[in-house]
Amino acid sequence: MQTERVTFLTTRDHKAALDAFAASNGMSVGHVVREATTRYVIEGDMSEDDRFKLLIHELDEALPAMHAALDHAIEGQQSLRADIDAMLRDAGLSEAECVA
Structure with a gap:
C-alpha cells in the first residue's frame, strides 16, 4: 500500500486527548x-x-495478528x-512448599 502524508493543526488539548486515547487503546495517533x-x-x-461487511473484513484482517500475539x-x-520451576528445584523446594 502506498501512503501519503497528511498534516493538520489542532490545539494542545486536542493533541493531548488524541495521544491519551491512542495510548490507552494501544494504537498510534x-x-x-x-x-x-x-x-x-x-x-x-x-x-x-x-x-457489517466492512467490520467483518477488518476483523478478518486483525485476527491473525491477535492470535499470534496471544500465542x-x-x-x-x-x-x-x-524457569521458575527449575529455580525452585535447584533451590530444593517443591511447588507445594512455595504455595503454602
Missing part, C-alpha cells in the same frame, strides 16, 4: 486519525449491511513457568 476519518467519510454513504504471550508464560 495516526491509526486513530485514519480510523476516525475512514468512518467519517465512509459511513455517510454505507448501509448497515455494508458497515506469543502463552509461550512466554510457559517459558517463565518452566
Whole structure:
C-alpha cells in the first residue's frame, strides 16, 4: 500500500486527548486519525449491511495478528513457568512448599 502524508493543526488539548486515547487503546495517533476519518467519510454513504461487511473484513484482517500475539504471550508464560520451576528445584523446594 502506498501512503501519503497528511498534516493538520489542532490545539494542545486536542493533541493531548488524541495521544491519551491512542495510548490507552494501544494504537498510534495516526491509526486513530485514519480510523476516525475512514468512518467519517465512509459511513455517510454505507448501509448497515455494508458497515457489517466492512467490520467483518477488518476483523478478518486483525485476527491473525491477535492470535499470534496471544500465542506469543502463552509461550512466554510457559517459558517463565518452566524457569521458575527449575529455580525452585535447584533451590530444593517443591511447588507445594512455595504455595503454602
